[in-house]
Every structure is written in C-alpha cells, then in structure tokens.
Amino acid sequence: MISVKKVLNSSVVLVEKDSQEYIVLGHGIGYGRKVGQTISDDEIDEIFIPVDKYKSAQFLNLINEISVDYFDMTKDIVMLAEDRLSVKLNTTIYLTLADHLSFATERQKKGLIFTNRLQWELETYYENEFKVGKDALDLLSDKYQYTFPDEEAANIAFHIINAQDELSDETNGFKKAKLVSSIINLVKYASMCELNTASIHYNRFLIHVRYFADRFFSNLLIDEADGLYKQMWHLYPIEMGIALRIAEYIMQTYQIKVPESEIAYLGVHINRLIQYSSNGTKKGEILEE
Structure with a gap:
C-alpha cells in the first residue's frame, strides 16, 4: 500500500511505499487526498520519483516552482523515448527535463537564443535521441504556440542521453x-x-x-x-x-x-x-x- 505523507497541491503529492519516499506528479493526483490516507497500487498511474527522505521538502519546493504542464509534457517525452529507444530512463529526467522545458519556453518568450555547438554531434552520433528531441519540440510548439530552434531538440536529446546512465554504475x-x-x-x-x-x-x-x-x-x-x-x-x-x-x-x-x-x-x-x-x-x- 502507498501512504500519503504530504499534499503540496492537486498535482504534487509526497508518498511512502515500502519505506521509500516518492514524489507523485499528475493532474488531480492530490485532489481530496489527506495525510495518512492509503492508496492502492492499482489507483496509481502517474510519475514516481524516488527521493531521499531528508531532501524531500526541498524537492517538493523545487517542483512547486515549475508548472505541472511541463511535468506532463516530460512524461509524454519519456514514454516516447523509452518506446523508440527501447530503454528505461532514469527518473531524475522528470526533474531536469521539466526544469529545462520551463526555462526554454521562458527564453523563447523573451526572444533569447542560446546556440548549441554540440548540435551536429548530437544529431550525427545520437540520431535516434535527436529525433525524439525533434518530436518533443512539436509537442512544446503545439502547447505554447512558439517556434523553437533545432538547438532545443539537441538540448532535449542530451537530457535523454544522460538519463540512459545505469543507476548501478x-x-x-x-x-x-x-x-x-x-x-x-x-x-x-x-x-x-x-x-x-x-x-x-x-x-x-x-x-x-x-x-x-x-x-x-x-x-x-x-x-x-x-x-x-x-x-x-x-x-x-x-x-x-x-x-x-x-x-x-x-x-x-x-x-x-x-x-x-x-x-x-x-x-x-x-x-x-x-x-x-x-x-x-x-x-x-x-x-x-
């Protein structure tokens, strides 16, 4: 069983399962939930991020600064990447990529362009990851009605590459x-x-x-x-x-x-x-x- 430890808002909840704390993200996941309430496994179909119990408060505060829309979009990108690449990505990507998507959108709003000199290398040597990045840009463009440069596809690809590191290394x-x-x-x-x-x-x-x-x-x-x-x-x-x-x-x-x-x-x-x-x-x- 999963126990609710803290409800930050309707989209972010801190839970505990088998003595491990997790941050659960998703629209409506916290609605009506109370501390101490138990949730059955079959009720959960959201993003789980394992966290150190001594740092969970900091992570919750960090997450609260980023719109849940970016986490939802990250979830879609991760599902796409795992399906296309046949890999299981490190769950830390839900934080790092969501933070990057939020910043990239803000940057685009202000007309600030950051070049990525590694774009050619990423597009050439990580072709599949770059293609996922391109598809992710389409999701971002459709959502926020901005045209993002291909450099952002390279940035997203880099997050995907990093998330393929073995946790046991x-x-x-x-x-x-x-x-x-x-x-x-x-x-x-x-x-x-x-x-x-x-x-x-x-x-x-x-x-x-x-x-x-x-x-x-x-x-x-x-x-x-x-x-x-x-x-x-x-x-x-x-x-x-x-x-x-x-x-x-x-x-x-x-x-x-x-x-x-x-x-x-x-x-x-x-x-x-x-x-x-x-x-x-x-x-x-x-x-x-």
Whole structure:
C-alpha cells in the first residue's frame, strides 16, 4: 500500500511505499487526498520519483516552482523515448527535463537564443535521441504556440542521453559526486558566504552543477562562441572569478580544459545563488540557464 505523507497541491503529492519516499506528479493526483490516507497500487498511474527522505521538502519546493504542464509534457517525452529507444530512463529526467522545458519556453518568450555547438554531434552520433528531441519540440510548439530552434531538440536529446546512465554504475556516480562536492565547496569558500543548503535556490544550483558534471564525464561540455563569456566578466567579475577557479581546479585535477562557455554558465548560476541572502531574500538576479 502507498501512504500519503504530504499534499503540496492537486498535482504534487509526497508518498511512502515500502519505506521509500516518492514524489507523485499528475493532474488531480492530490485532489481530496489527506495525510495518512492509503492508496492502492492499482489507483496509481502517474510519475514516481524516488527521493531521499531528508531532501524531500526541498524537492517538493523545487517542483512547486515549475508548472505541472511541463511535468506532463516530460512524461509524454519519456514514454516516447523509452518506446523508440527501447530503454528505461532514469527518473531524475522528470526533474531536469521539466526544469529545462520551463526555462526554454521562458527564453523563447523573451526572444533569447542560446546556440548549441554540440548540435551536429548530437544529431550525427545520437540520431535516434535527436529525433525524439525533434518530436518533443512539436509537442512544446503545439502547447505554447512558439517556434523553437533545432538547438532545443539537441538540448532535449542530451537530457535523454544522460538519463540512459545505469543507476548501478557506482564508479561513475562516485566521480560525479566528488566533482559536485568540490564545486560546491569552492563556491562556498570563494564567495565567503554561508550557503543555505535548505533553500530552493541552493537546490536549483545543485541540480545545475550535477548537470554540468553529467556533461563533463560524458565528454559533452558546451563550447559556444556567443559572447556570453566576455559579457559575464563585464557584468559579474566576482562570480566569474569563482567560476574560473573551478575551471582551474578541474584542469589541475582532470587535465581537461573547461570551455569559456561552460565557465560563463557556471558564472550565471553562481550569480543567481549568491544574490540571495541566507534567509532567501532576493538581492538581485540574472537570467539562469
């Protein structure tokens, strides 16, 4: 049996099954539900995301910032990808891809174009994933009445590729975790501020750092000549200095050079993180990736 632990809204519920907590997403899933109520397995046909019970509150807050429409669309994309590719995707894609779709739509509304220099590689070497990305763009365009560039198909394909990682790959997971921890510590000490690890802004930053680690260990770092690097140095030299220290650490540790575009994106996310005080009050903001 499944027990309801918290109802965030009519579309997001935290449940427990066999001592494991899950976030359940779907239109109407929380309607009329109460804490402690049990739900039979045959009642559930929604998105299940396993979460660490000590971090479930942060994940629920993060999910609450993203419209459930993007999770529904992600569910459709995942079903399409799993059917076309004959694979089972990691459930973390429901968070990372939904967050990306939300940002991509917002970006399109504002007329902001981000190039993807890996588009040719993804289209050539991950042809099937790219085709799924193209079909996903059609869903996004139909829903929001925007015309999205093919670069977004490549971005979606990249999320699908990342989600094909085996959950049992402990060695790869350890390497990613070590890199993420090192980046977080560098930001913490270089910024000379106490990071509020319980805040939604910290958790959004953490997700983006994990995304960077995925790209790094997949040899898919982004290398774009779009002028963002120079612009970020002009506007946010402190944050870019921290990002550069991260790149230098990676060079010393892994003997791999981090492209300027990746340094700029790290600067963007570092800026957003430290623009909030420890109590979550916004001091300033720039557009995030």
